[in-house]
Amino acid sequence: MKKKILITSFDLAIGGVERSLIGLLSHIDYSRYDVDLLLFKHEGEFLPLLPPGPNLLPELPPYTTFRMPIGQIAKEGFYPLAISRTMAKYMGSLHGKIKKVEEPGYLVIQYGWEMSNRFLPKLNKEYDVAIGFLWPHHFIGEKVKAKMKIGWIHTDYSNIYLNKKVEVKMWGKLDKIVAVSEECSNTFLTILPDFKQKTMVIENILSPDFVRKQANNGIPIEMKKDQDKTILLTVGRLSHAKGIDNAIRACKELLKEGFDVEWYVVGYGPLEDELRNLIHQLELKDRFFLLGKKTNPYPYIKECDIYVQPSRYEGKAVTIREAQILGKPVVITNFPTANSQARDGIDALITSQDVEGIVKGVRKIIENGELKNELITNVRSMDYGNENEIEKLYSLIES
DSSP states (O other), X not given: OOEEEEEEESOOOSSHXXXXXXXXXXXXXXXXXXXXXXXXXXXXXXXXXXXXXXXXXXXXXXXXXXXXXXXHHHHTTOHHHHHHHHHHHHHHHHHHHHTTOSOXXXXXXXXXXXXXXXXXXXXXXXXXXXXXXXXXXXXXXXXXXXXXXXXXXXXXXXXXXXOHXXXXXXXXXXXXXXXXXXXXXXXXXXXXXXXXXXXEEOOOOOOHHHHXXXXXXXXXXXXXXXXXXXXXXXXXXXXXXXXXXXXXXXXXXXXXXXXXXXXXXXXXXXXXXXXXXXXXXXXXXXXXXXXXOOSOOHHHHXXXXXXXXXXXXXXXXXXXXXXXXXXXXXXXXOOTTGGGTOOBTTTBEEEOSSHHHHHHHHHHHHHOHHHHHHHHHHHHHSOOOXXXXXXXXXXXXXX
């Protein structure tokens, strides 16, 4: 008899976690398992990429509110949730101010779930295994009946501030914890060492064949391919974590030094207006381009000369691996999990996280043709496929 599995996430908007979820769902053996997929919201550009195997459950209306503005939640009649979210926003922001947290958004999310829990319905079905693919995992922990509960970690815990008491309570309701890299696991266990015995690593599943096929499926007409210019590309959310502001400043410095570069960013996010203002202030509107959402970023990666990831922190940046699969020389900043993404001088250059470091890495590849060719040769010779990671999940499910 097939085991019954539940996998949950928010939606399938463009993002690294969502791409990873599609990768996981595309590799599960559905002859062995009955899989229900619960998305809190049936929306997102990746929705058409859902494979035929999982059974997509209907939306649960109260859970569709978690990415809504508070006013809209109230307008739709979810008054207790609107009040809870208002209180959570106030408490999270206040906690962040007291602790001088640069990015208090995680606290607001924590408090949002903690304070809304009593008003949220349970799922009326029992499973052998329930998997929460995107933090936080209150739903899996408290609203689902399952013999085994598993929560995924995609975040570098050393660079976020959380209410530890709330976090311990949440993870304590799960049986197993899966981190997407050794570094993710290590930073998590540095903060929450008591969960060591139930934490393991399963990397994001990535198919090189899929990436290469998608790279040939479209023409990035916005990118002005000019043989005399060096085309730089970054793919990522327009957020503090991704360091796009430093990329803009690095672009200005490279131009000052006489390098003929154009820098393109595929992605969207809360800092778009702020970043556009910075581009305007530095007079880079003809050199630094925010391209917005792209369902398929791979043709853009294929067309660039150098792929740059200027992040302040990452869990496991899928885009770095995708750029390597597509044979690109890569520059990444030395965020805490960088060594899980690449080997410095072999399949990427790892630079310091400041503007100077980014400039130095890009400059080195532009000026040193031999180094650039060596990086390209190395990434093209490596097998970055890891489809066998699914076997670790099977072992976990069957344990």
